[in-house]
Amino acid sequence: IAGITQAPTSQILAAGRRMTLRCTQDMRHNAMYWYRQDLGLGLRLIHYSNTAGTTGKGEVPDGYSVSRANTDDFPLTLASAVPSQTSVYFCASSKAGDSGELFFGEGSRLTVL
């Protein structure tokens, strides 16, 4: 089934540890995104990539890094996790074009203690 796969689904992490959230899509979409969702704040863009080999900063990029080595994969890395990074993380992708709707993965729930 085509779509976006995120891993892990859920993770509890000690502060200071390094963590990579994985995201893979098989729809050959050009653009990919990472959002975090917190109660009362909605979805906030962390990083994005309009095409393989390029990345850009979103609204809340500090403490996170991304890479886009190929079309399908867009991992998000927390170099040294802090409790304020406790959140639900959604990866999304979209194809070029007018509507360019986002297709979301199922989310990764991360708790940093």
Next chain:
Amino acid sequence: GQNIDQPTEMTATEGAIVQINCTYQTSGFNGLFWYQQHAGEAPTFLSYNVLDGLEEKGRFSSFLSRSKGYSYLLLKELQMKDSASYLCAVRDQDYKLSFGAGTTVTVRA
């Protein structure tokens, strides 16, 4: 950047109509989207407006006025399964999507 406002909560009765308003301020407008998100699930696409006017899709309609920085999502013939959060999102000239905090709609029998 984007500044997107929508009500936090709305309650309506099964079979009724509910209108969710969204106002936005943007440095570069390139489309407005509405998404539905059920609790514990990922958002799913509902509608897209880039020109002024009304877009109708079954029980759901979305309206846009670019000059007023205003949109609304109209849900007709409400069903219990429509209880969810509805997210207004604005796309900028770099094709980045910024979301409002969402409106939680509760449908009561």
